[in-house]
Amino acid sequence: MTGEERRDPLASRPPRTARPADDRAESEERPPGLLRRRKLLGRGFLVAMALLLTINVAAAVRERGGEVAAATFGMVTDGLRRVVQALPGASEVRVYRAGPVRWLANRVLGPVRIGLQVGHLDAGSQPDELAALRYSTGGHHAGLDEVSVNVAIVDALAARLRGRGAVVDVLPATVPPRYRADLVISVHLDSNPDTARSGYKSAHFWPARNPREPQLKLMIDRAVLKATRMSDDDANVSGNMFEYYAFNDRRFEHAVDRGTPALLVELGYLSNPADRRVLETPDTLATALEDGIVKYLISMGRVPAKW
Numbered sequence: 001m002t003g004e005e006r007r008d009p010l011a012s013r014p015p016r017t018a019r020p021a022d023d024r025a026e027s028e029e030r031p032p033g034l035l036r037r038r039k040l041l042g043r044g045f046l047v048a049m050a051l052l053l054t055i056n057v058a059a060a061v062r063e064r065g066g067e068v069a070a071a072t073f074g075m076v077t078d079g080l081r082r083v084v085q086a087l088p089g090a091s092e093v094r095v096y097r098a099g100p101v102r103w104l105a106n107r108v109l110g111p112v113r114i115g116l117q118v119g120h121l122d123a124g125s126q127p128d129e130l131a132a133l134r135y136s137t138g139g140h141h142a143g144l145d146e147v148s149v150n151v152a153i154v155d156a157l158a159a160r161l162r163g164r165g166a167v168v169d170v171l172p173a174t175v176p177p178r179y180r181a182d183l184v185i186s187v188h189l190d191s192n193p194d195t196a197r198s199g200y201k202s203a204h205f206w207p208a209r210n211p212r213e214p215q216l217k218l219m220i221d222r223a224v225l226k227a228t229r230m231s232d233d234d235a236n237v238s239g240n241m242f243e244y245y246a247f248n249d250r251r252f253e254h255a256v257d258r259g260t261p262a263l264l265v266e267l268g269y270l271s272n273p274a275d276r277r278v279l280e281t282p283d284t285l286a287t288a289l290e291d292g293i294v295k296y297l298i299s300m301g302r303v304p305a306k307w
C-alpha cells in the first residue's frame with residue numbers, strides 16, 4: 001500500500017451508483033427535488049424532536065440536582081449520540097452549518113471530552129486479552145525513556161485543554177472497554193539503532209473506523225509538522241500502527257469505541273539528536289497537538305471558531 005493511497009482514503013470511495021431502473025418509474029411521477037426536500041425535512045424534523053426531548057428531559061432531571069441527574073444526563077446524551085451515529089448518512093462527515101442546530105447539538109453533547117493515552121504507561125497491568133503487551137514498556141535511548149517523555153507531553157497537553165474547558169481523561173496503556181469521547185490521541189515516541197532516522201508520523205486504524213479519523217489525522221499532522229519542523233516519517237508507518245491494539249475494537253474489549261476518532265502519534269525519535277532537542281521541550285509538542293485538536297474541533301463545528 002503506497003503512502004499516497006493512505007493519505008487520501010476518501011478519494012477511493014466508489015462513485016454513487018445510478019438509481020435502479022425499476023425505481024425510476026416512481027421517481028418520474030414526482031419531481032425528484034421535491035422528494036429529496038421532503039426526505040430532508042422529515043429527517044430534520046425527527047432529529048430536532050429528539051434534541052428537544054432530550055433537552056427537556058435533561059432540564060427536568062437536572063432540577064432534582066445531584067449525581068443521579070448528571071449520570072442520567074450522561075446516559076441520555078450518550079444514547080442520543082448513538083442514535084445520531086446510526087442515522088442514514090452518518091457514515092459521512094457532516095458538519096451542521098445552520099447555527100441554531102449546531103448550537104443545540106453541542107449543548108446536548110455537553111463539554112468536549114478528550115482521551116489522551118500515555119503510550120506504554122502501566123503496561124504491566126494489561127488485562128489477559130492483552131497479556132502479550134505486558135512487557136511492551138516503550139523505547140529507551142541514552143538515559144531517556146519513552147514513557148516519561150510521553151507522560152510529560154500528555155500532562156502539558158491535558159492542562160492546556162482543561163484550561164479551555166474540555167474534560168480530559170488521561171489513559172494508561174489499557175483503555176476502558178469501548179471508551180468514548182470526542183477524540184482520542186495516543187502519544188508515543190520512536191527509537192531506532194540507526195540514529196539518523198528522524199521525523200514525525202501518525203496513523204489511525206486501517207481501514208478508518210469512522211469518517212472523522214482521516215480528518216483528525218490531517219489536522220494533527222499539519223499542526224505538528226508546522227510547529228516542530230520535523231520531517232514527515234510517513235513511509236515508516238508500520239502494520240502495528242495501522243492495527244493498534246487500543247483502537248482494535250473488533251479484536252479486543254479494551255479498545256476505543258469505533259464511533260470515536262482515534263489517532264496514534266509517534267512524535268519523533270529518542271535516538272535522533274535533532275528530534276531529541278524537540279522532545280526535551282514537551283510544551284512545544286503539547287502546543288502543537290493542542291493546535292491540531294482545536295482546529296479539528298472547529299472544523300467539525302463542535303466548538304465555536306474562537307474556542
Ligand SMILES: [Zn+2]
Pocket residue numbers: 119120138139146188189
Ligand atoms: Zn511507543
